[in-house]
Amino acid sequence: xxxxxxxxxxxxxxxxxxxxxxxxxxxxxxxxxxxxxxxxxxxxxxxxxxxxxxxxxxxxxxxxxxxxxxxxxxxxxxxxxxxxxxxxxxxxxxxxxxxxxxxxxxxxxxxxxxxxxxxxxxxxxxxxxxxxxxxxxxxxxxxxxxxxxxxxxxxxxxxxxxxxxxxxxxxxxxxxxxxxxxxxxxxxxxxxxxxxxxxxxxxxxxxxxxxxxxxxxxxxxxxxxxxxxxxxxxxxxxxxxxxxxxxxxxxxxxxxxxxxxxxxxxxxxxxxxxxxxxxxxxxxxxxxxxxxxxxxxxxxxxxxxxxxxxxxxxxxxxxxxxxxxxxxxxxxxxxxxxxxxxxxxxxxxxxxxxxxxxxxxxxxxxxxxxxxxxxxxxxxxxxxxxxxxxxxxxxxxxxxxxxxxxxxxxxxxxxxxxxxxxxxxxxxxxxxxxxxxxxxxxxxxxxxxxxxxxxxxxxxxxxxxxxxxxxxxxxxxxxxxxxxxxxxxxxxxxxxxxxxxxxxxxxxxxxxxxxxxxxxxxxxxxxxxxxxxxxxxxxxxxxxxxxxxxxxxxxxxxxxxxxxxxxxxxxxxxxxxxxxxxxxxxxxxxxxxxxxxxxxxxxxxxxxxxxxxxxxxxxxxxxxxxxxxxxxxxxxxxxxxxxxxxxxxxxxxxxxxxxxxxxxxxxxxxxxxxxxxxxxxxxxxxxxxxxxxxxxxxxxxxxxxxxxxxxxxxxxxxxxxxxxxxxxxxxxxxxx
Numbered sequence: 048x049x050x051x052x053x054x055x056x057x058x059x060x061x062x063x064x065x066x067x068x069x070x071x072x073x074x075x076x077x078x079x080x081x082x083x084x085x086x087x088x089x090x091x092x093x094x095x096x097x098x099x100x101x102x103x104x105x106x107x108x109x110x111x112x113x114x115x116x117x118x119x120x121x122x123x124x125x126x127x128x129x130x131x132x133x134x135x136x137x138x139x140x141x142x143x144x145x146x147x148x149x150x151x152x153x154x155x156x157x158x159x160x161x162x163x164x165x166x167x168x169x170x171x172x173x174x175x176x177x178x179x180x181x182x183x184x185x186x187x188x189x190x191x192x193x194x195x196x197x198x199x200x201x202x203x204x205x206x207x208x209x210x211x212x213x214x215x216x217x218x219x220x221x222x223x224x225x226x227x228x229x230x231x232x233x234x235x236x237x238x239x240x241x242x243x244x245x246x247x248x249x250x251x252x253x254x255x256x257x258x259x260x261x262x263x264x265x266x267x268x269x270x271x272x273x274x275x276x277x278x279x280x281x282x283x284x285x286x287x288x289x290x291x292x293x294x295x296x297x298x299x300x301x302x303x304x305x306x307x308x309x310x311x312x313x314x315x316x317x318x319x320x321x322x323x324x325x326x327x328x329x330x331x332x333x334x335x336x337x338x339x340x341x342x343x344x345x346x347x348x349x350x351x352x353x354x355x356x357x358x359x360x361x362x363x364x365x366x367x368x369x370x371x372x373x374x375x376x377x378x379x380x381x382x383x384x385x386x387x388x389x390x391x392x393x394x395x396x397x398x399x400x401x402x403x404x405x406x407x408x409x410x411x412x413x414x415x416x417x418x419x420x421x422x423x424x425x426x427x428x429x430x431x432x433x434x435x436x437x438x439x440x441x442x443x444x445x446x447x448x449x450x451x452x453x454x455x456x457x458x459x460x461x462x463x464x465x466x467x468x469x470x471x472x473x474x475x476x477x478x479x480x481x482x483x484x485x486x487x488x489x490x491x492x493x494x495x496x497x498x499x500x501x502x503x504x505x506x507x508x509x510x511x512x513x514x515x516x517x518x519x520x521x522x523x524x525x526x527x528x529x530x531x532x533x534x535x536x537x538x539x540x541x542x543x544x545x546x547x548x549x550x551x552x553x554x555x556x557x558x559x560x561x562x563x564x565x566x567x568x569x570x571x572x573x574x575x576x577x578x579x580x581x582x583x584x585x586x587x588x589x590x591x592x593x594x595x596x597x598x599x600x601x602x603x604x605x606x607x608x609x610x611x612x613x614x615x616x617x618x619x620x621x622x623x624x625x626x627x628x629x630x631x632x633x634x635x636x637x638x639x640x641x642x643x644x645x646x647x648x649x650x651x652x653x654x655x656x657x658x659x660x661x662x663x664x665x666x667x668x669x670x671x672x673x674x675x676x677x678x679x680x681x682x683x684x685x686x687x688x689x690x691x692x693x694x695x696x697x698x699x700x701x702x703x704x705x706x707x708x709x710x711x712x713x714x715x716x717x718x719x720x721x722x723x724x725x726x727x728x729x730x731x732x733x734x735x736x737x738x739x740x741x742x743x744x745x746x747x748x749x750x751x752x753x754x755x756x757x758x759x760x761x762x763x764x765x766x767x768x769x770x771x772x773x774x775x776x777x778x779x780x781x782x783x
Contacts, residue, residue: 056286057198062115062189063704067099074704076118078329079164079184082548084567084740085557089550092183092327098160104151112194112225113151115158117143118187118359121328123163123170129156137170137391139181140356140378141398146225147191160185168384171392171416172355175382178553178560179320179355182327187359196228197253199282199289204405205439209269209295210309216261216293220282222253230254232285238264239279246278253284269308270294270407272349275370277407292367294407300441300457300494305537307372307410313531314372314538315581316350317342317564318499320547321358324567325740326754327548332361333705334754337697339365341569342544347582350410352498352540355380355417357399366408374459374498374540375403376413376445377429383416389425392416396429400436411457411496412437415444418461421452430454445498450488457537458487461499465522479529483536492535500526502542502562506555507574509566509748510722513600516573517593517610523564523577524637524644532639541578545569568752570710576612581641584614589642590671590679595722596687598664606667607657608648615671615678618645623665625656687715689724692772694765700780701757703735707779711744711751711767720749724771727751731766735759735781757781 063075080092115126115134122139125132129152134145147158164183168174172181200223207215216238224230236259238246246267249259268276275294282289299306305314319338323330339362342348350372353362357375366373377395396414403409414429426444433442441456447463464481483495507519523541530539546563554560559567564574571579576591593610594600611618613632621627630645637643649657664685671679691714701707711728713721727745732738736755744751755763760783768774 056195056288058193060191060193062100062191065100065102066185067101068096075189076186076329076331077184078182078186078327079162080182081325081740082180082182082327084324085548085559087548087558089180089558093165094163094183096162096164096183098162098185100158101155102158103154104156108151108193110196111148112192112196112198112223113147114192114194115143115145115147116190116192117145117160117185118189119143119328120160120162120185121164121181121183122173123167125161127159127161137167138378138395138398140358141395141402148226169387169391171384171388171395172378172380172382174384174388175380176550176552177380177382178549179380180322180327180548180550182322182329184327184329186328188331195285195287196226197222197224197230197232197284198287199223199234199284201401202280202282202289202291202405203437204280204291204293206293206295209297212265213262214264214267214295216264216280218259218280218282220257220259222255222257222284224255234259235283236261237281237283239281241277243279267295270296270370271308272312272370272372275368275407277367291405292364293405294367296407298372298410298440300411300496300537302492302494302535304534305496312349312538314350314496314540315527315578316348316352316372316374316538316540317346317544317578318352318354318540318542319358319544320354321356321362322547323754324548324752330754331705331756332359333702334708335359335362336365337708338362338569339369339371341565343369343371345571346544346564346575346578347586348578350374350538350540351544352376352413354543357403360402363403363406363408367406371408373406373409374411374413374443375399375409376415376417376443379416379419381416381418383419383422383425389422392425393428393432396432397436400433404437409440411441411443413445413459414442414455415446417445418447420448423452423454426452426454441494443496443498447499449486453487453489453493457494457496458483459496459498460486461542462486462497463500463502463504465500465504465526479525479527480533480536480539483533494537495535496537497526497530497539499542500539503553503560506561507572508555508561509570509572509750513593513595513597514602519572519574520577520593520610520612520644523574524640527577527581528637528640528643531641566748568710568750569708570748570750570752573612577644580612580614580644582614583641584673584678588671588673588678589614590618590669590681592669592681592683594683596667596683596719607652608646611645611647611669613645613671613679614642615673617672619670619672620647621668621670623663623667628652682717683719684715684717687717687719687721689713689721689771690716691718692728692767692769692775694767694775694777696777696779698779700782701755701763703757703760703781703783706739706754706756709753709755709765709777711746711753711769713746713749713769713771722749724749726770728767728769731768732763734763735761736763736779755779
């Protein structure tokens with residue numbers, strides 16, 4: 048720490064180690080209470096906690112500004128140094144910046160963070176009932192920023208004519224002088240490409256606010272989902288250096304749909320909670336980035352909504368890097384509190400936008416409490432603040448109440464019509480989405496985005512019966528098809544990506560919302576492939592029959608109808624000794640989807656054939672073709688038996704202090720999951736790592752998951768035992 052701090056200029060020091068918490072020494076990120084996977088008491092963390100860190104001040108800090116940056120503290124936090132309060136923060140999702148300079152002393156210093164984990168009705172998102180957990184703790188990383196007395200505090204980068212051949216960049220820089228030393232000198236702004244090469248530089252006299260501009264920038268690339276070019280702005284003032292990344296792109300929601308860089312793009316997304324089993328919110332940067340990769344590369348989405356709060360900067364950084372669009376919103380769920388509560392919510396808008404305004408991935412700000420009632424003055428103010436801080440992005444306000452007042456730029460709607468009007472006696476036929484003007488009550492089309500659907504209308508566990516899994520798949524496909532079929536709908540964002548723990552008032556009796564297309568361990572349910580199959584085949588073939596391949600899974604037995612999620616041109620089904628069937632995508636049922644599923648049913652069989660298919664159970668193969676060539680194949684056996692215990696880490700290496708996920712899967716002779724094998728696996732861990740969660744893991748849907756957190760460099764050995772398979776051992780290398 049001393050060597051890093053003694054360098055000239057700005058130093059950012061890891062401040063995560065050596066925190067004392069209830070008699071233990073812990074490293075951040077940290078969750079105050081590790082909850083069981085299910086059937087827990089969610090009030091366990093709703094109390095006060097204290098973190099303490101003792102450290103020696105480095106003599107090299109003399110004459111410099113020293114600031115503590117806590118990535119997040121849930122929820123109401125007070126920071127003290129040597130007995131003096133230096134920060135108070137009542138927002139569980141944005142950073143705490145606590146100036147330490149004037150309270151440091153020679154020798155040992157005592158830093159204390161007092162956190163109230165209760166659901167305080169005076170601050171968002173609390174006061175009503177919320178359908179997610181707000182795990183208490185210092186659940187993000189901590190840093191110490193050692194900077195010159197006069198230094199760059201923040202800067203907003205804008206690209207006003209991104210589509211022009213000769214581009215411009217404008218910069219609004221903020222200079223901090225907390226000790227009153229006096230601002231002087233020259234501020235230099237430098238643009239760098241992805242390799243760090245200088246593109247251009249400008250300078251201006253330093254002041255508390257400095258406006259700079261670059262003009263006639265040629266040969267630069269746009270930020271696109273498939274080629275997300277990023278550039279760096281470097282600001283230099285004396286020996287202080289501050290950097291941020293940005294991209295050249297335009298994003299506009301119009302009454303005719305969403306346009307990115309001037310071209311139509313149909314949004315296909317899912318909502319994401321930032322929670323994990325046992326760890327709660329307290330996962331480090333590596334798993335935050337991994338979630339972004341799953342959304343973009345596994346689920347093949349082009350947008351994620353950060354429901355219902357700002358999320359980890361590492362997650363947003365990764366979205367920038369891989370070209371995943373983001374809808375970011377302020378904390379809240381249905382409830383609006385009193386005047387003090389509203390004032391805090393307006394501050395949430397400011398904190399969110401000022402933290403994240405340079406991320407090219409963010410294309411819209413959510414400035415309304417999710418699913419709340421109208422409140423004209425409150426939402427007029429949240430919109431005003433957002434537009435004042437960032438006129439380059441549109442605002443949205445997520446509601447589920449129809450004919451809600453539109454103060455935002457985009458009418459963003461949670462449309463649960465599929466399920467809501469399917470009760471006996473309803474006159475409304477089954478449909479994917481309502482017409483937007485029925486929803487808005489307006490006499491005209493407006494920019495319109497569907498921000499939730501399905502979810503609680505049809506919760507589906509990974510081990511539910513096959514017919515429910517198939518219906519779950521079809522419901523997601525029907526909404527996506529409806530969105531693709533209406534040019535006035537910018538797209539749809541399903542509820543949700545991953546299952547999550549919740550309060551007793553929501554979800555299933557096990558305290559889990561099984562609303563995800565993946566489970567809490569990020570293991571796909573069948574519905575995950577409904578999204579993945581909409582990706583172009585150039586990015587990989589998808590071939591996922593929605594079946595556990597067991598005759599008794601259907602109410603009347605057999606295999607038909609069989610939904611096959613795929614982006615192939617056609618699929619061949621081979622069943623026992625029967626003649627194979629070639630079937631194409633079902634464009635009749637899903638006329639608007641980029642890649643409709645293949646549905647093999649009575650339309651493809653004679654009456655005599657139907658009498659044979661599935662009446663005796665046989666092995667099968669499903670083969671996908673693209674351009675006349677085989678691109679994917681799946682095999683199913685008639686007599687599946689426990690054959691393989693797969694123990695699969697996401698990576699063979701992990702950085703010290705990061706986490707790595709390990710999945711345990713029970714597989715049959717063909718390599719397919721055994722969804723009803725439920726005996727527990729036990730794990731033993733050797734080496735520099737800590738297991739997050741218990742050492743005995745029941746298989747759910749034929750799988751179990753865990754995370755390992757590396758505590759030092761070296762080889763980590765994980766032995767997994769299961770009564771049906773024996774044992775498997777894997778090794779992961781932890782690197783400094």
